[in-house]
Amino acid sequence: MQYNKRKHLKLLKSSQKSEKPRKILSDEEFLKLLESRPDENFFELEAYSAMMIAHLHWQNREQYFELIEQFLNGPINFLDLRKKYRSISDAVERLKAELILLDPVEPYNKAFGFTELINEIIMLFDRYCPDPRIREDYEFSEEELKNLIQKIFIGMKNRYP
Amino acid sequence: MEYSSSNQRSSLGLGDTNDVFKKLSQTQIKNAYSQIPSFSVEGTNQSITAWLVAKHAHHGPDFGLDPDKYGLTQGDLDSIAKNGLINHIRFGGAVPNEQYVQALQKRWKTFAEHKNVRNCGIQTVIGEQCHVFKHDRTRIFLSFKEDSGESFTGYQLNKQQSLDHNKYGIIGNDYKN
Numbered sequence: 001m002q003y004n005k006r007k008h009l010k011l012l013k014s015s016q017k018s019e020k021p022r023k024i025l026s027d028e029e030f031l032k033l034l035e036s037r038p039d040e041n042f043f044e045l046e047a048y049s050a051m052m053i054a055h056l057h058w059q060n061r062e063q064y065f066e067l068i069e070q071f072l073n074g075p076i077n078f079l080d081l082r083k084k085y086r087s088i089s090d091a092v093e094r095l096k097a098e099l100i101l102l103d104p105v106e107p108y109n110k111a112f113g114f115t116e117l118i119n120e121i122i123m124l125f126d127r128y129c130p131d132p133r134i135r136e137d138y139e140f141s142e143e144e145l146k147n148l149i150q151k152i153f154i155g156m157k158n159r160y161p
Numbered sequence: 162m163e164y165s166s167s168n169q170r171s172s173l174g175l176g177d178t179n180d181v182f183k184k185l186s187q188t189q190i191k192n193a194y195s196q197i198p199s200f201s202v203e204g205t206n207q208s209i210t211a212w213l214v215a216k217h218a219h220h221g222p223d224f225g226l227d228p229d230k231y232g233l234t235q236g237d238l239d240s241i242a243k244n245g246l247i248n249h250i251r252f253g254g255a256v257p258n259e260q261y262v263q264a265l266q267k268r269w270k271t272f273a274e275h276k277n278v279r280n281c282g283i284q285t286v287i288g289e290q291c292h293v294f295k296h297d298r299t300r301i302f303l304s305f306k307e308d309s310g311e312s313f314t315g316y317q318l319n320k321q322q323s324l325d326h327n328k329y330g331i332i333g334n335d336y337k338n
Contacts, residue, residue, distance in 0.1 A: 025225030030268060033225070034275045036298045043297075043327070050320040079239050089319060115321045123322075123333045126314070127287055129245055134187045138288045140336075148336055 001047055005103055008048040012099060015041045050115075052102050053092045057118060058111030060088060061160050064118060068153050076142055078125040085118060110160070117156050121149055187247045197259055200270045206310040207273065207292065209266045213312050216246050217265075218257040220316040223301060224268040231261035269312060272296070272303050281330065283307050286314065288335035295326070302332065 025033060057064070067081045095101070129139035140148070185193070197211035219242040221228060228238055233255050240249045241257070250256055272278055273294050281293040281302075291304035291313050300323040303315030318326060326332055 023225060024222075024227040027267070027271075030225045031271065031275075033299060034272065034277055034296060037277055038298050043324075046320050047324060050324055053320060077243065079243055085319075116325065119319065119322055119325075120334060123287065124336070125242070126333075131187070131245065131247060134245075134247055 001051075003048060003051045003103075005101055008045070008052075008101055009099060011041045011045045011048065012096060012101075015039060015045050049092065049096065052096070053089050054115040055102055055111050056088050056092055057085070058114040058160065060084070061114065061156075065153075065157065068121065068149065068156075072146055072150060072153065076125075076128065076130075076145065078122065078128075081118075082122055082125075085122060114156070114160050117152055121152060124148060185250075190247060190250060194262065197262055197266075200266045202270060202273045202305075205273075207305040207312070208310060209269045209273075209312040211259075211262050211266065213314075214265045214269065215257050215262050217314050217316075218246065218261065220314070221261065221265050221268075223317040224265060224272065224315070226261070226264055226268065228261070231258055231264070233257060233261060269303055269315060272301065272315070273305075278303075285331050285333075285335060287333035289313060293332070297323075302326070304332075 063084060064081070067084060071077050071081070092102075124140070124145060127139045128142070128145050129135040130142055132141065135141065191212055194212040194215045195210075199211065200209040201207070202209070218233070219238040221238065222235075228234060237249070237255045237257075240252070240254045244252065244254075246257070275296070277298075278294045278296045281295055283290055284293045284304075285291070286293060286304045289304075290307040292307055292310075293302055293304045295302040300318045300320070301315065302318060304313040305311065306313050318332070322332070
């Protein structure tokens with residue numbers, strides 16, 4: 001799918017607003033949220049938004065590389081990485097709300113796949129368990145986690161100089 | 162029991178403060194949470210156990226819960242995400258109380274039973290074979306282990322993760338196998 005700024009803008013103007021993430025909800029409000037369904041343009045709009053977000057993540061790759069190097073060379077701390085990810089995603093949502101769009105057409109091919117790798121690293125932390133006595137089969141020790149991230153990181157630096 | 166900030170930790174059956182709680186073994190902590198009843202998902206063999214919900218307490222805000230209301234800060238949830246529940250408690254962090262765990266169990270049950278939540282069938286979630294449910298509009302998913310029917314994990318996917326899940330039917334790569 002190619003990014004189409006004009007179409008993205010048109011969809012943004014005509015479609016339902018995005019649900020705000022991590023909003024505090026009463027039981028009734030949570031039920032009401034679940035009642036909401038995607039409209040006909042929802043998935044196309046999500047795809048364009050994801051492209052814009054991916055573009056901005058890639059443009060900030062140097063900062064990501066620094067954060068990854070920090071926890072590879074020190075204590076495990078992925079919160080800064082997750083915070084950076086959320087800040088960039090939130091920034092795109094704010095821009096979209098004002099109908100300000102970035103144009104990721106030309107560099108999009110260069111950025112392709114970068115966000116997925118950052119996602120992989122963030123998701124790996126959900127499987128980190130420092131205590132071997134309670135570690136589940138699917139969870140990783142610090143050494144295993146760092147080795148995996150090191151492999152992903154080497155690939156990232158080669159692919160996204 | 163009515164919730165109040167002064168007795169927030171007294172209802173886990175061990176009746177005490179963080180100081181006492183942090184000296185418990187992981188088995189004792191797990192047993193304390195196991196005293197809280199599981200919630201079953203209507204018409205299935207799936208159950209939402211308090212222990213697994215407590216382990217994933219950091220995902221509560223993705224289901225609209227306000228940690229402050231239950232004596233937890235965002236810092237506590239970040240610490241659970243970073244250190245795991247047991248180490249968070251051992252380091253003296255606030256214990257997710259019975260009210261918080263039950264509120265999250267209830268949200269997971271509501272989610273799994275809602276008509277707008279899509280049954281995605283059996284899929285791989287971070288290397289585990291799970292029954293996956295997803296609400297497309299919010300990108301929230303919930304998973305249950307295929308073999309035991311026990312709740313596994315659930316949270317809001319970001320847009321790229323959600324698109325990838327729709328395309329490939331997988332959440333997270335399996336690095337163990």
